Amino acid sequence: xxxxxxxxxxxxxxxxxxxxxxxxxxxxxxxxxxxxxxxxxxxxxxxxxxxxxxxxxxxxxxxxxxxxxxxxxxxxxxxxxxxxxxxxxxxxxxxxxxxxxxxxxxxxxxxxxxxxxxxxxxxxxxxxxxxxxxxxxxxxxxxxxxxxxxxxxxxxxxxxxxxxxxxxxxxxxxxxxxxxxxxxxxxxxxxxxxxx
Amino acid sequence: xxxxxxxxxxxxxxxxxxxxxxxxxxxxxxxxxxxxxxxxxxxxxxxxxxxxxxxxxxxxxxxxxxxxxxxxxxxxxxxxxxxxxxxxxxxxxxxxxxxxxxxxxxxxxxxxxxxxxxxxxxxxxxxxxxxxxxxxxxxxxxxxxxxxxxxxxxxxxxxxxxxxxxxxxxxxxxxxxxxxxxxxxxxxxxxxxxxxxxxxxxxxxxxxxxxxxxxxxxxxxxxxxxxxxxxxxxxxxxxxxxxxxxxxxxxxxxxxxxxxxxxxxxxxxxxxxxxxxxxxxxxxxxxxxxxxxxxxxxxxxxxxxxxxxxxxxxxxxxxxxxxxxxxxxxxxxxxxxxxxxxxxxxxxxxxxxxxxxxxxxxxxxxxxxxxxxxxxxxxxxxxxxxxxxxxxxxxxxxxxxxxxxxxxxxxxxxxxxxxxxxxxxxxxxxxxxxxxxxxxxxxxxxxxxxxxxxxxxxxxxxxxxxxxxxxxxxxxxxxxxxxxxxxxxxxxxxxxxxxxxxxxxxxxxxxxxxxxxxxxxxxxxxxxxxxxxxxxxxxxxxxxxxxxxxxxxxxxxxxxxxxxxxxxxxxxxxxxxxxxxxxxxxxxxxxxxxxxxxxxxxxxxxxxxxxx
Numbered sequence: 001x002x003x004x005x006x007x008x009x010x011x012x013x014x015x016x017x018x019x020x021x022x023x024x025x026x027x028x029x030x031x032x033x034x035x036x037x038x039x040x041x042x043x044x045x046x047x048x049x050x051x052x053x054x055x056x057x058x059x060x061x062x063x064x065x066x067x068x069x070x071x072x073x074x075x076x077x078x079x080x081x082x083x084x085x086x087x088x089x090x091x092x093x094x095x096x097x098x099x100x101x102x103x104x105x106x107x108x109x110x111x112x113x114x115x116x117x118x119x120x121x122x123x124x125x126x127x128x129x130x131x132x133x134x135x136x137x138x139x140x141x142x143x144x145x146x147x148x149x150x151x152x153x154x155x156x157x158x159x160x161x162x163x164x165x166x167x168x169x170x171x172x173x174x175x176x177x178x179x180x181x182x183x184x185x186x187x188x189x190x191x192x193x194x195x196x
Numbered sequence: 197x198x199x200x201x202x203x204x205x206x207x208x209x210x211x212x213x214x215x216x217x218x219x220x221x222x223x224x225x226x227x228x229x230x231x232x233x234x235x236x237x238x239x240x241x242x243x244x245x246x247x248x249x250x251x252x253x254x255x256x257x258x259x260x261x262x263x264x265x266x267x268x269x270x271x272x273x274x275x276x277x278x279x280x281x282x283x284x285x286x287x288x289x290x291x292x293x294x295x296x297x298x299x300x301x302x303x304x305x306x307x308x309x310x311x312x313x314x315x316x317x318x319x320x321x322x323x324x325x326x327x328x329x330x331x332x333x334x335x336x337x338x339x340x341x342x343x344x345x346x347x348x349x350x351x352x353x354x355x356x357x358x359x360x361x362x363x364x365x366x367x368x369x370x371x372x373x374x375x376x377x378x379x380x381x382x383x384x385x386x387x388x389x390x391x392x393x394x395x396x397x398x399x400x401x402x403x404x405x406x407x408x409x410x411x412x413x414x415x416x417x418x419x420x421x422x423x424x425x426x427x428x429x430x431x432x433x434x435x436x437x438x439x440x441x442x443x444x445x446x447x448x449x450x451x452x453x454x455x456x457x458x459x460x461x462x463x464x465x466x467x468x469x470x471x472x473x474x475x476x477x478x479x480x481x482x483x484x485x486x487x488x489x490x491x492x493x494x495x496x497x498x499x500x501x502x503x504x505x506x507x508x509x510x511x512x513x514x515x516x517x518x519x520x521x522x523x524x525x526x527x528x529x530x531x532x533x534x535x536x537x538x539x540x541x542x543x544x545x546x547x548x549x550x551x552x553x554x555x556x557x558x559x560x561x562x563x564x565x566x567x568x569x570x571x572x573x574x575x576x577x578x579x580x581x582x583x584x585x586x587x588x589x590x591x592x593x594x595x596x597x598x599x600x601x602x603x604x605x606x607x608x609x610x611x612x613x614x615x616x617x618x619x620x621x622x623x624x625x626x627x628x629x630x631x632x633x634x635x636x637x638x639x640x641x642x643x644x645x646x647x648x649x650x651x652x653x654x655x656x657x658x659x660x661x662x663x664x665x666x667x668x669x670x671x672x673x674x675x676x677x678x679x680x681x682x683x684x685x686x687x688x689x690x691x692x693x694x695x696x697x698x699x700x701x702x703x704x705x706x707x708x709x710x711x712x713x714x715x716x717x718x719x720x721x722x723x724x725x726x727x728x729x730x731x732x733x734x735x736x737x738x739x740x741x742x743x744x745x746x747x748x749x750x751x752x753x754x755x756x757x758x759x760x761x762x763x764x765x766x767x768x769x770x771x772x773x774x775x776x777x778x779x780x781x782x783x784x785x786x787x788x789x790x791x792x793x794x795x796x797x798x799x800x801x802x803x804x805x806x807x808x
Binding site: 150 | 297364368372374377400403414415420436437717720734737743744788799
């Protein structure tokens, strides 16, 4: 019987070769759709309103600090992804710890952001839509920070094998999603009420 | 049988089972049980409506019956059963040893099961949801529906959509990355194409209803105002969000059925399908157009007239890809040598029933006529023609077709034909009169009507038809049980079909294929995959070239325990919003332990490791 021998093939691969990458893209498609719909609902409620926003818009300070933190976090996140792809455990541990600390800082700032929105979720439909958008993004941020924490602990304690580097690289991709998804949400919730 | 592979791939316990065939059969049996339960609710409603001014069932219970009937049929039967057929068949059809993410698959099943049990549990307690399967606010809002009934509805949606979204990811990853070498996209079976297209639609449609139901429950429980016009909200927002999901939902049910058709017709016409590229393109076109139709459910709401015209045009347009497929099937049948067996009969019913439903669809797609018929029994007739003709009849055909693969035994042909004719005639008797009732002005969701309306005769006939459908369901169950016990042995390929699931034994072993074939090279098989470890071959997306080996996870109890934790959180959140906080802790613990690698597994993987 003629055969096709596959034993020489690698036992894991990065990027779109990886099965988990496709799972991750599916997740990003779902979560991206949910965020887009939450933004659409916000704009829909706006389209029905005579005055917008009915309250003062969110304070710019903490929101903008968080944008800066999120954008800066791309750097250690990128370096962690590189280290994972190079299979360099020492560098990966270092940058994962930096990412984790930055993530925790972002969650703390996010908590402060919620105190400076100038509307509660039960004030009116504007407040509901605003809280929903920010809340949805915060769930993703918290999830990713927790994922990073689990991976960081695992990188220190083991048990380790090569494919855990794929997990770390894909965690970095999800982090990119969390950062890039925030930009339109920030623009819609912090700036559009001021400009529009 | 390869004993080594069997030892590697078999499941190790009821609650930790992760084999895709085990999970899929549980999914199919469970969703069929929900189908029967929801069908019994329909029969009760038909008995109530059989004669005017009947007092068999009161208005409150009647409201619960039609709400749970619709909700269960859509969320607990139609979509899950189609996905479950994909979970069973897609890995086999692409020549893979497992579905992608098998633990997530098990998790999805348990979440689905617990959600369904919750819905029927609250109905049994007489606190079932009572605002219809699309629960429009303001009726479903806190002011007009106090109590917990609608909250159960909202959380049922969260349960079932979570389960469905996870399966969609698995099916896409399996079909794209786990095909046998040489099975290029252009050689992928049409059923797999149908499941891929369906899964993509799920990814983009279901978040809308999850968002809508979460906003609804938030309005009801924590005082948000999404749907409250007094505080700047808008009830029509719900309608947009719901139907942005709800219309694609019809296609989530219909497209897998098209996949059944495209599997069964060529087998019983004894020739390859006519127009494969046109079939694939038609499936994809249907998916795109399916997202542009949602407003046609809302013609009675106050919306811009220009917008309505657009949605009328789009609703007409989607008939084109459906027609392309119907003509391709007719061409396949026309030029083939037809063998009339039960699966084909059910599939042929599609042509009569779905096409009639499509015609009434074109009628209600026109705004002036829709305004006349909106919320009448005409729409009830239309939607049952489309869903039962378009999905349930092909699904029964699929069960007769693949039952030999699932169990290794044939179903009774005689009982099958009896079931078919009783179901087909019963369907027409039950639903055809509803067209005239609707045109005579009988509205949906009324628990009785005065004799003077003159609706008694048509309603009585309809009830007789419903009882015929119930009888055909009983015949089906008898046939399944009898055939499962003492049906004729099926052999690997009883129908002489040409897709890969027929190339392995019936039922297939836990590992699906002892030797994975290489398509396009006659007689060549894959070697070099570990047999002591759950290793699978990952291939490239378009050409299915061998890409890498991947060790799959072993069975574990954590998906089950995580699903229990999710259930506690979802149901707890109906009673206190803080459940979202404390309920998340066990979930986080559960999924972390689920992920956390075990030392022995890691050792096993390291022995097989080759860096890229």
